[in-house]
Amino acid sequence: MLKFVIYGIGARGKLFLEWFDKTRVAAIVDRNPKLQGTQYEGIDIISLDAYEERFPNLFLIVTPSDDGREILVDLAKRGITRVLPLLRAPMELTSYEAPLPFEEMMLVAGETTVDTPIAIWGVNIFTIVLYEYLVSSGYHDVSIIDLPEQADVIAAIQEDASYHFLSQAEADAKSAKILIVDRFLHRTSQAVPANGICFYKFFDLSCYQKYRDLSVFRNRHKGESCFVIGTGPSLQIADLDTLATAGVPCFGVNTVYRAYSKTKWRPTYHVSTDPSMYAYLEKDVGLLKGVDAVFLGDRQRKSPKAIDAENLYVYHSSLEYFEDEGSDFSDDVNKVCYGAGSVLYTCLQIAVYMGFQNIYIIGADCQYKNAGHAGDHFIDDYDDDAEVDGILIPEDLFRGYRSARRFAEAHGIHMYNATRGGLLEVFDRVDFDSLFTDGAFTPEHAVIHPRKMS
Known part of the structure; x- marks a missing residue:
């Protein structure tokens, strides 16, 4: 059986190692x-x-997500081809404290017996783990499809006789159930089997059913307008005061509550993808008192603790690997919210689910001097992180926002960027101050500038 080297011992690497067989890990890079x-x-x-020097024949399981593609490029330059990125595998690989619930996962494949031929399409570490599970569970006919797109990796795996490969034609000839397990190949390959079953999205696992039902929010604000509040340096306390006076529904994010001492404004809804929010709320639930609902992502910690707050809702977060096409945009946040580098992307999905027709974004500068830490927010004490060096131009944010714009345009929803300055040109811009007259919200008077980017 194959042995591996783990690349990266951050949060994702540690979660992966909590259930993976450590006797198969030779080292950690x-x-x-x-x-x-x-x-x-x-x-x-x-x-x-x-x-x-020591393990050139062992596969590297690359665990980082934020800079995973940078690592993959570096490995390719070094000529290292025995690489299995977690980026390409289901998110469950870095979310479980125990072995994966394969019995539940197999329900996605429909009715199967141990005699059902199974062919796995796409090669990553999940492919290996799934293959070994099926074989150990008594399935008699399990194979991995030999894909030309992954020839180098497949050739290396084939050196181990434990795994059986076959062609797509051979899989079709035996009417095998084809489980597509690679999220990236599924989007880019020209040879995706039409009869393949998507086996990298699992929204109905029992662990996700313990969350409170979010369907109570569907179309709660149908046809209304709202503001999604980013925390970039362009945001002004006076802007929050204006929104408080106008009484327009707002989404606040992360630790925006640290500005509460400076303004009478409070968000209608609070959304966070920041793992520290759990710790903050456990210490002081009263921080978000008066907010209609607080939405926290489940993937930000291994097991979201029960926090004694009636307005707390946990959403299922999926941080997918994507490139130029951008992230998916959820039309049902009761099942999933997709990530795209910013909590504002999650806010947009929740706002659409609530039925908001006009969504205005402010404070989305998308221009970081210190990688999102000191000096990159509208108040100096926004977070507790020390200042870091470097400039971050988050192209992933723009890809995500383009996905949001495409969804909005296809569904008759209007998204505007009301940020003062900044780099976000994906949406039509609207002058924030022109939206208000004598303290009232008057969008009919708005000054709108068409977007600069396609």
């Missing part, structure tokens, strides 16, 4: 020199150079 030479749960942490 991490770029942090302070970690190199130490151990994690008895496994040596080494440099990438040491990996090339």
